[in-house]
Amino acid sequence: TAYGGGVYEFNNYKPLKQYLPSNSSLVTRVDNAPTKYTRCTGGTFDSKGNYWCLNTSESKTVHRLTTNHIWDGITLKKDGNVVPVYTSAEILLDHRNENHKWITSCREGTKLILLNDNGTISENDDNVVFRDTWTTASGKTISPLYIYTIKQDTKNNIWIGTSSGP
Numbered sequence: 001t002a003y004g005g006g007v008y009e010f011n012n013y014k015p016l017k018q019y020l021p022s023n024s025s026l027v028t029r030v031d032n033a034p035t036k037y038t039r040c041t042g043g044t045f046d047s048k049g050n051y052w053c054l055n056t057s058e059s060k061t062v063h064r065l066t067t068n069h070i071w072d073g074i075t076l077k078k079d080g081n082v083v084p085v086y087t088s089a090e091i092l093l094d095h096r097n098e099n100h101k102w103i104t105s106c107r108e109g110t111k112l113i114l115l116n117d118n119g120t121i122s123e124n125d126d127n128v129v130f131r132d133t134w135t136t137a138s139g140k141t142i143s144p145l146y147i148y149t150i151k152q153d154t155k156n157n158i159w160i161g162t163s164s165g166p
Contacts (some may be wrong), residue, residue, distance in 0.1 A: 001040035025073035054088035
C-alpha cells in the first residue's frame, strides 16, 4: 500500500500495476488528485491469497482484492450507523478466525475495531464492535491518543501498541 498513492502490485521487485479509484473499489480523499490522496494502509493476505487493505475514507474503509483481481469494499457500520475511520493504520486477520479483522484507527477518533464479516464481503451480515477505551491486564483504564501497531503472537494473544503505554 502507498499512503496517498493507492496500492501497487509488484512481481519480482518490479511494479506491475497501480490501483486507484479508476480501476478498483478504493476511494480518494480529493477527487481531482487521486494519485496523491488515495490513502491506503495495512496491506495483508488471507489464507486464500486475497489481499486486504484499509482505505481512509468516509465510505468504504476495508477493501479486498481477490485472486481473480476483483476489488470489493466494505463500509463499517454499527447499528446502521457508519463507523468513521479518519486515519486507518493496520488490519490484522485473526489467526483463530479469518472472518475477524482487527482494524486500528490511529488518530483523530482513535479506536480499535473488530469486524466480523461472517465469511462474505456483503455488508448485510457484518458485525462491528469498536472500543476507544479499554482496561489493561493490570486493571488500568486507558484511552490512547494514538494506536501505533497491532500484532498477534504465537499463542493468539492480540497486542496493541499505544501512546498510553502499559
